[in-house]
Every structure is written in C-alpha cells, then in structure tokens.
Amino acid sequence: MSEPGTGLFTDRYELTMVAAALADGTADRACVFELFARRLPDGRRYGVVAGTGRLLEALTRFRFSPADLAALESVVDPATLDWLRDYRFTGDVDGYPEGELYFPGSPVLTVTGTFADAVVLETLALSIYNHDCAIASAAARMVTAAAGRPMIEMGSRRTHEEAAVAAARAAYLAGFATTSNLAAGQRYGIPTAGTAAHAFILLHDDEQAAFHSQVAALGTDTTLLVDTYDIRKGIANAVEAAGPGLGAVRIDSGDLGELARQARDQLDELGATNTRIVLSGDLDEYAIASLRAEPVDSYGVGTSLVTGSGAPTAGMVYKLVEVDGRPVSKRSSAKESRGGRKSALRRFKPTGTAVEEVVFGAVGGRGEDTPLGPHDRLLPVPMVRGGELMDGTGSLADARERLRTALVSVPWEGLKLSRGEPAIPTVFPNA
Amino acid sequence: MSEPGTGLFTDRYELTMVAAALADGTADRACVFELFARRLPDGRRYGVVAGTGRLLEALTRFRFSPADLAALESVVDPATLDWLRDYRFTGDVDGYPEGELYFPGSPVLTVTGTFADAVVLETLALSIYNHDCAIASAAARMVTAAAGRPMIEMGSRRTHEEAAVAAARAAYLAGFATTSNLAAGQRYGIPTAGTAAHAFILLHDDEQAAFHSQVAALGTDTTLLVDTYDIRKGIANAVEAAGPGLGAVRIDSGDLGELARQARDQLDELGATNTRIVLSGDLDEYAIASLRAEPVDSYGVGTSLVTGSGAPTAGMVYKLVEVDGRPVSKRSSAKESRGGRKSALRRFKPTGTAVEEVVFGAVGGRGEDTPLGPHDRLLPVPMVRGGELMDGTGSLADARERLRTALVSVPWEGLKLSRGEPAIPTVFPNA
Numbered sequence: 001m002s003e004p005g006t007g008l009f010t011d012r013y014e015l016t017m018v019a020a021a022l023a024d025g026t027a028d029r030a031c032v033f034e035l036f037a038r039r040l041p042d043g044r045r046y047g048v049v050a051g052t053g054r055l056l057e058a059l060t061r062f063r064f065s066p067a068d069l070a071a072l073e074s075v076v077d078p079a080t081l082d083w084l085r086d087y088r089f090t091g092d093v094d095g096y097p098e099g100e101l102y103f104p105g106s107p108v109l110t111v112t113g114t115f116a117d118a119v120v121l122e123t124l125a126l127s128i129y130n131h132d133c134a135i136a137s138a139a140a141r142m143v144t145a146a147a148g149r150p151m152i153e154m155g156s157r158r159t160h161e162e163a164a165v166a167a168a169r170a171a172y173l174a175g176f177a178t179t180s181n182l183a184a185g186q187r188y189g190i191p192t193a194g195t196a197a198h199a200f201i202l203l204h205d206d207e208q209a210a211f212h213s214q215v216a217a218l219g220t221d222t223t224l225l226v227d228t229y230d231i232r233k234g235i236a237n238a239v240e241a242a243g244p245g246l247g248a249v250r251i252d253s254g255d256l257g258e259l260a261r262q263a264r265d266q267l268d269e270l271g272a273t274n275t276r277i278v279l280s281g282d283l284d285e286y287a288i289a290s291l292r293a294e295p296v297d298s299y300g301v302g303t304s305l306v307t308g309s310g311a312p313t314a315g316m317v318y319k320l321v322e323v324d325g326r327p328v329s330k331r332s333s334a335k336e337s338r339g340g341r342k343s344a345l346r347r348f349k350p351t352g353t354a355v356e357e358v359v360f361g362a363v364g365g366r367g368e369d370t371p372l373g374p375h376d377r378l379l380p381v382p383m384v385r386g387g388e389l390m391d392g393t394g395s396l397a398d399a400r401e402r403l404r405t406a407l408v409s410v411p412w413e414g415l416k417l418s419r420g421e422p423a424i425p426t427v428f429p430n431a
Numbered sequence: 432m433s434e435p436g437t438g439l440f441t442d443r444y445e446l447t448m449v450a451a452a453l454a455d456g457t458a459d460r461a462c463v464f465e466l467f468a469r470r471l472p473d474g475r476r477y478g479v480v481a482g483t484g485r486l487l488e489a490l491t492r493f494r495f496s497p498a499d500l501a502a503l504e505s506v507v508d509p510a511t512l513d514w515l516r517d518y519r520f521t522g523d524v525d526g527y528p529e530g531e532l533y534f535p536g537s538p539v540l541t542v543t544g545t546f547a548d549a550v551v552l553e554t555l556a557l558s559i560y561n562h563d564c565a566i567a568s569a570a571a572r573m574v575t576a577a578a579g580r581p582m583i584e585m586g587s588r589r590t591h592e593e594a595a596v597a598a599a600r601a602a603y604l605a606g607f608a609t610t611s612n613l614a615a616g617q618r619y620g621i622p623t624a625g626t627a628a629h630a631f632i633l634l635h636d637d638e639q640a641a642f643h644s645q646v647a648a649l650g651t652d653t654t655l656l657v658d659t660y661d662i663r664k665g666i667a668n669a670v671e672a673a674g675p676g677l678g679a680v681r682i683d684s685g686d687l688g689e690l691a692r693q694a695r696d697q698l699d700e701l702g703a704t705n706t707r708i709v710l711s712g713d714l715d716e717y718a719i720a721s722l723r724a725e726p727v728d729s730y731g732v733g734t735s736l737v738t739g740s741g742a743p744t745a746g747m748v749y750k751l752v753e754v755d756g757r758p759v760s761k762r763s764s765a766k767e768s769r770g771g772r773k774s775a776l777r778r779f780k781p782t783g784t785a786v787e788e789v790v791f792g793a794v795g796g797r798g799e800d801t802p803l804g805p806h807d808r809l810l811p812v813p814m815v816r817g818g819e820l821m822d823g824t825g826s827l828a829d830a831r832e833r834l835r836t837a838l839v840s841v842p843w844e845g846l847k848l849s850r851g852e853p854a855i856p857t858v859f860p861n862a
Contacts, residue, residue, distance in 0.1 A: 004435075008614035009592040011585065013625030015613070020627075020648035026634050033630070058592075071617035077648075115634050122628070123612075126588035127595055154442065157557035158744040161440040161489075162593035164558055181554075182446070183439035186502035194444030196451075197553070199464070199751035202759040203457050203546050217451035217508075228761050303744060312738045313589040320630035328633040330659050 007064040007087070009124045012075060018116045019080040027083075027116040032322035032341045035095075035109035035125055037102065041137075041311030043419025046410060048140050048403060049108055050170045051132030052098035053394035055125055056383060059089055062124065083116070091117050093384035094366055096344075099173055099399030100379060101406045102133075103357045105426045107342045107380065108316065110366075115323075122318045129316045131163060132170045134308035138285070139174035140403065141309070142301060144415050145289040150177035150298045152193050154280065155306035167306045173399045176305075177298070188396055195223035195250045195278065195300075207234060211241035221247035223278055226263075227254065235263055239270045248276035248297065256281065257294045264295035284309050285417055327361075338428060341366070346424075348375040354409045357426040438495040438518070440555045443506060449547045450511040458514075458547040463753035463772045466526075466540035466556055468533065472568075472742030474850025477841060479571050479834060480539055481601045482563030483529035484825035486556055487814060490520055493555065514547070522548050524815035525797055527775075530604055530830030531810060532837045533564075534788045536857045538773045539747070541797075541811065546754075553749045560747045562594060563601045565739035569716070570605030571834065572740070573732060575846050576720040581608035581729045583624050585711065586737035598737045604830045608729070619827055626654035626681045626709065626731075638665060642672035652678035654709055657694075658685065666694055670701045679707035679728065687712065688725045695726035715740050716848055758792075769859065772797070777855075779806040785840045788857040 021027035040047055064072070064084040072081060091113020102108050109125065111118045142151060153171040156164035156179075168184035178193035179185065185192040196214055204210035211224050220242040226234030226249045238249055249267070251259050256279045267275045279291065280300030288299055308314075319337045320328060327339030343362040347355045360370070372378060383393045392398075407415065414423025452458035471478055495503070495515040503512060522544020533539050540556065542549045573582060584602040587595035587610075599615035609624035610616065616623040627645055635641035642655050651673040657665030657680045669680055680698070682690050687710045698706045710722065711731030719730055739745075750768045751759055758770030774793040778786045791801070803809060814824045823829075838846065845854020 006592070008617055009587070009595070010613050011587055011611040011625060012613055012616075012623045013611065013627055016625055016649055017627055017631045020631070020644045021634065023648045024635075024640075024644040026644070029634060031634070068617065072613070075613070075616075075623065115630075119628075119630055122630075123588045123595075124592060127590060127592040130589050131591040131594070156440070156442055157554050157749075158561050159558060160562040160591060160594035160597055161437070161555060161558040163562070163591035164440065164554075166591055180442040180444065182441050182443055182503070182506070185443075185506075186439055186499065192443045192506065194442055194447055196444055196448055197550075198761045199546075199550055199553075200448045200451070202751050202761070203452065203460060203462070203754055204455075209455075213451045213455040213457070217454045218447055307743045312743045313734060318588075320633050323634055330629045330633070 003061050005063040005065050005068060006058045006061045006124055007084070008068055008071070009127060010120060011123045014120045014122055015072065015076050015080065015084070017119055018083065019076045021115055022080055022083060028114045030324050031113065031115045031118050031320060033111045033118050033122070033318055034107050034321045034342065035129060035316055035318045036105055036107055037315050038317065039104045039315065040422055041315065044137065044311065045414040045416065045420060045423040046137070047102045047133055047314060048136040048174060049096045049098055049100045049102050049133060050136035050173050050399070051128040052095065052383070053396055053399070054132065054166065054169070055128045056389055056394045058124055058128065059121070059384070060389070062089060062121065063087065087120070088387055089113065089117055089121065089384070090387040091384070092382070092386070094380045094382050096379050097381050097399070097402060098394065099402035099406065101410070103422050103424060103426045105359050105428065106357055107344055107359060110341065110380065126316055126318050130313045132166055133314035133316065134311055135167045135170035135306065136174045137314065138309035138311065139171040139176060139305055140407065141285040141417060142288055142305065143175035144407070145285040145417060146299055147292055149296060152176070152178050152180065152298060152300040153305055154180040154300045155302035156181045158303045159306040164306065169396065171305055173396060174403060175400065196225050198225065198228050201225065201228040207237050208241065211237055215242045220245045223248040223250050225250045225252065227251050231259060231263070232266065235266050236270070239267070239272050239275070244271040244275070246272055246275045248278050250278040250280060250300070252281045257291055260291070260294045260296050289417055343370065344379045345370065345372060345376045346379055347373065348377065348409065350375060352409055353411055354424050356424050359426055359428050361430045434492050436494040436496050436499060437489045437492045437555055438515070439499055440558060441551060442554045445551045445553055446503065446507050446511065446515070448550055449514065450507045452546055453511055453514060459545045461755050462544065462546045462549050462751055464542045464549050464553070464749055465538050465752045465773065466560060466747055466749045467536055467538055468746050469748065470535045470746065471853055472746065475568065475742065476845040476847065476851060476854040477568070478533040478564055478745060479567040479605060480527045480529055480531045480533050480564060481567035481604055481830070482559040483526065483814070484827060484830070485563065485597060485600070486559045487820055487825045489555055489559065490552070490815070491820070493520060493552065494518065518551070519818055520544065520548055520552065520815070521818040522815070523813070523817065525811045525813050527810050528812050528830070528833060529825065530833035530837070532841070534853045534855060534857045536790050536859065537788055538775055538790060538811065541772065557747055557749050561744045563597055564745035564747065565742055566598045566601035566737065567605045568745065569740040569742065570602040570607060570736055571838065572716040572848060573719055573736065574606035575838070576716040576848060577730055578723055580727060583607070583609050583611065583729060583731040584736055585611040585731045586733035587612045589734045590737040595737065600827065602736055604827060605834060606831065627656050629656065629659050632656065632659040638668050639672065642668055646673045651676045654679040654681050656681045656683065658682050662690060662694070663697065666697050667701070670698070670703050670706070675702040675706070677703055677706045679709050681709040681711060681731070683712045688722050691722070691725045691727050720848055774801065775810045776801065776803060776807045777810055778804065779808065779840065781806060783840055784842055785855050787855050790857055790859050792861045
C-alpha cells in the first residue's frame, strides 16, 4: 500500500459535482458512462485501443490519502471529504480489450456505477486513453510501413518523463521490437536496446579509440554510430575495430536512403555482409515507407512516435449515457452523443476481412446475449465486476498479439498511410 | 527518502556508454554538455524556458535503488552497477532561469561534470525541458491573445496523467490564472478552478434541478454550464436558480462569439450585469484572438494547450561541447553544433526593447566576468554547484513574474501570432 494514489489525477469539477450530488441525493443514481472517440484524427483509417492495462492498474490505486484530503479541504465540504476518504470503485467496467481496433463511435470503455463512483474516474480514464491510444495508433502505422523490419522506440527525450514510459509501452503493444527507455524495461518487461551517442565518440581522442572502447565493453555484436565525422571513414573504422562480425552500424543524419545503399556496399566489400544497418533521425511512417526498397535492417524512431505523428491526443470523451435505465444525451449542438448503454460487434466476411463496426443499444443488458451472425464478433469484454478486476485482462503480451491479428483483418485500403475514410464504417442500427 | 528515484528515466545507451567509459578510463574526463534548441517550432517568435524547477527537483532524486540495479543487471557489468549504486551528481549546472525567453542556439542549460556524471542526465533533462518548454511557449501566446482576460487550464484529460500536472505548471508559469488539475494544486500550489460537466445536468431530472443543486452546494458565485439543451433557456434557468448575483455561465459549444454576444444581452436584460461569461471548447490562441471584441470574461483551454498548439515538443538537444577544455562537435552533416562552452547575454535598446541574443564562447570560464554593455543582461545563472542546489532557483512564482517582464521587452512584431522569424536574432560573435 505504499504505491502512490491516483485520486488527484482528477479535475476539480468532478469533486464539486460529487459534493452537489451527495447533497441533493442524486449521487447514488445508477449511471452508465461511455468512453469513445467521435472521430479518428484527420485522415486516419483506424485507432488502436491502448492504456487498458494502465487504467485497470491505476484504478486499484484510485484513493485519497490524508495528505490528498488535506489539500481538498478548500475544494469540497466535510461530507464529501468523508466520502472521498472511503472511496473504492465498486462498479463495473466493460470495454474493448487492449490492442483491439476502434472506429468512430466504438464504445471503447463503459463504466457502470453510481454517479459519484463513476464520474470521478473521468479525467484519469481520459488521460490514459487519450495518450496511449494516440501513441499506439501512430506506432501501428509505422510498424506497417516498416514491413517486418524491427523498430526501436527511442523517443523518451521528446516527451514528459512519465509519458515516455507509457509511450514505450504503447509502441511495444503496436509491434515495436524494443525501447531505449529503462523504466519501461523495468516496469513492463519490454526489451531494451541502445547504441551510442555522438557524445561517446567526441569524448574520445578519435573515432577509432571510441569504437575500440565500445567493442571491448559491449562485444562485437554492438551497434557503432558511424556519422560523427565522415561516414565512409566511420564504417571503415567500425569494421576495423570489431572485425567483419560487427553487429550493426547506425546512421542518424543525412540522406538516409542514399547513405544506407553506400553503407551496404561498403560493408559487403569489407566482408561485413551480416552487419546490419540501423537508421534513425526524424523518421516517421512516411519516411519509413519511403525507405522500403533500401538495404535497411532496422529503424530507430523518436519524436514522431511520442507525439502521435501529428495527432498527439486521441480525442476520446467520457459521456454520461444512461441514468436509472433512462438514456440521456446533450442536445444543443453538433457535439451530440447517442444516449443509452451500447455494445458493439464487428462483422467480417467469410474470408476474415472486417466489413463494419455495429454499435447497438444494449439497454437493460450488456450485449453478452446478443445473437451473433456466423461472422460476427462481440467486441467488449467484462473487465471489472463489483470493483474487482476480472482475471486475464490487461496483459501487454496479449494486447500485442491481438493487434497483430486485428490488423490482418483490416481491408487493404485501411492499411494505406494516405489520408482517407475509416477502414470500415460504423453503423448504429438502433443506438 | 521514500520519494521514488528518477534514475531509470534514462535511455539504455547512456548507461552502456558509462560502462565503456569506465572501462577505458575516459569516464572521468571533464565535460560540458549544453541543452539548446537549434530552431524554434515552425513560425514561432520565441520560446519560454520551463521545467527548470522540475529538473532541479528530479536531480535530487536521481538515484538507483536496489530494485533499479537488479533490473540493470542484464544491461551493464558489475563495475558499472557499483558506480550507479553510489551515483550522486556532483557537478555544476548553469542555465537560463525559468520563465526567461530563449531563441535558436540559446544555451538554456549547461551541465559541467565528468563524462559519466553528466551523460546520464541527458534523457531526464531533455524530457522535462522538451515537454515543459513546449507547453509554456504555447501557453504564453494564448495569454497574449487573451489580452488580460483570465484563462483556466483544463487540458488534463487530453494528455498523459503526469504530463497533465506538468502542463498545468507550465501554463501557470506562462500566465494562466488557474488549473482544473487537483494534483497540480496540491503539488505546486496552483489555484484550482472548475465549473460542472454536462453529465451533472443530465444526471438530474431537468436543468432547473441541476442548477438549483449546484447553487445550493457551491453558492451563487458558481459557474453554471448552460449549453446542455437550449442555451437561451439555460441562461434563463441559471439566473432563476442563482438570482442576478450568479457568478458566471459557461458555454462549451457552438459559435462562441455569437453566443457570447447573445448571452451578454440576455444576462443584462435579466439584471445579471455582473455575471461573467466563460467560453471553452477547442480554443487555441487564434480562436482566442478572434474573440477579442466579444463580451467574454474568461477562457477555458484544454487540448491545444497540453499539445503545445501544434508543437508538442520543443526540439531541445543535449550535446557534448567540451572535453578537458577542448571544444568538440559533430561534423558530418547539417546537424552541426558549435563546440565549446558558451554563455549568452541579451542586448536591449535604452528603451528596454530587446535587440539581439548574443551567444559567445566562454572557454575557461562561465561568462560571469564578461564585460557587459550598459544595456546588456547576462542570461545564465548558477543553479547547482558541486551537486548542491543554489538558493533561490526553481521558484514557480519567480518564473511567472520573470516571463511577464520578459515579454514586455519583446519587439512588438515578436508578439504577433502569425508565423515569422524569431523576435530577435541570435548572433554568435566567437562561438
């Protein structure tokens, strides 16, 4: 119980709403909140559900410590402080399993509980999903663009230090092979990787000395950074230092395609035919795709990964859709929501290709008993019941495999990098 | 000492470089690393230094616990593990004080120490600066656009839960009045604010019931959200519930300028002449500027703030510039750096308007003894000496005031929102 609480990752208005609802007797009304994206980021074909494992873990730590409560004395009244002191989420959570695809309107997460129990989770749930889904969705496109070549996630330095750990997790979920982030290695068991920085070369009297030192410390299978001075000389020095069994060279600047071809030729001439070529330096999914014909063995991706490649937040919202069994929704503008609890299924062709996302009203139930066609798959799964985590939710390895499988089912246009419509349409037969 | 360590917010290659440098005897070479931005985000006129206080605090926790070291057994050799076990930063840090402006090439932070001591801080320093500077730089433009109207930071839900706390801090530094984020309130003493969500209205049997409940719980000075159903009816219900002394109404959707005018007229007709109008809903600096002529009293800003309004990372790098008194720099490509320790001064007109950023070589010293012209101001200040924090660094209130003053000195073109060149040029007389 020494783990820090997550209760204060909350917007003030959630607690003042609880205060008012406790006072007027509506705090205990049975509510259903739904987390979903109204649309995908501009031109994207699919979204990737990510953050589920992190949210479920954070939910177990959603508590208010004595220090937290002291800080809240100026925010809410004593009755609300008492309520917060005893807070434990006792409701239910259903949702798309982590690694599943989502589309506009997909009910990615559904939280069932009293108003007060469920409304306080709004900010935490949205923070985790909006960040992690944005990163995983961008990462999946990069993995597709890399067409099987392994990718190293190395964007930690371009984002908040804790967001970096979550980004490494989302990238691994999406198929990245490794991360440079040591905290992600420790926390989630993600394989870590790394090469060397230009600083290491510059520290030494010359490039040869730096390469000899690195090989002595890390073995010949290491990756030597060859673009500090002259790349051609750098490659010659690298093979001289490590022998033709050198693991890899990394090039971090310049015209990467041209440099990769030259490096391959030179390495082959030197007998280093198995030495791999690692490219890095402002790569995004488009740059990666443009390198497909080049002799590249792996990519290091940083900035574009951790910033969601132009879409740093997923645009998820958390909306109250049902109160005491009655559908509710905002009605004043274009930002409307469909009221009522919903569930969803994905419809496939007999060949296994996805055809459409069916989001349907599930009033009075959770959709588990929905009659499914032979090629339909129900999407939400139960994750929390009465505040207790269900077994088998939240595994990162499962999520990684689930996404790999799901992407195989996407119609081929849906895997294009170019801007377009969602890969499959969302239909709302009765929602 | 129960605070969690920050040692693992580090890329793997930093530790393997330390391992190689410990083995070859270069780990103790006297090094200078410089943190700077090669350029500002596309079209931006200035950057805002932010994150200094967070970095200095994180530096005091840069340690490797037994659990951390266990996780690193597969990464580095036993000698390096021993070195990490005893790690304490014992070097010096100089830098631009938090809240100062920066321009391309400004030496925002300079870390002096042995190679091993200083290289391991690379990722942590960059993560904090790249995130916090990006947010503060965007926030400052929004504050300028708001022209004195108070701004509420409410973007927590659009970014990682810990990044949200740092974003609230950066926004406050940049002049935002309040944040919705309760953790930021507790951790940094930032004033918190909030209104109510549409969920609170929908929870109740009707809008009147919701408004009466909120006023009963929070008083007539509260802010009522009036756009759940019909805004005109919402405003009438709001004044009916709270009386003409109602604090504020919030409008979160629709044509905000038109709605603000209508709302002001209606409120005035109802005698609620002092009731404020709060606008929110996908506002960025351009939208805020476009509302300058409208009867708006304050703005709530979310997504665009926490994503840096198109520039979610500041593009800072951390480069080795000096080894044992010798300038060093990468030389293979356009991504060159200027070698050697540098300092900087800002030159002003007698009127107090900034003219240029002068980044000069400070080999053999730190620039403190640089002869200054009558309108020059030396920018870096000492922050850490021999691993010990200097007094008076890292205050958020000071940073807020510093930025306010600095923006007054920017030439008027530099405060324009439109894309253009940096507000003042950076010159490198000898660097």
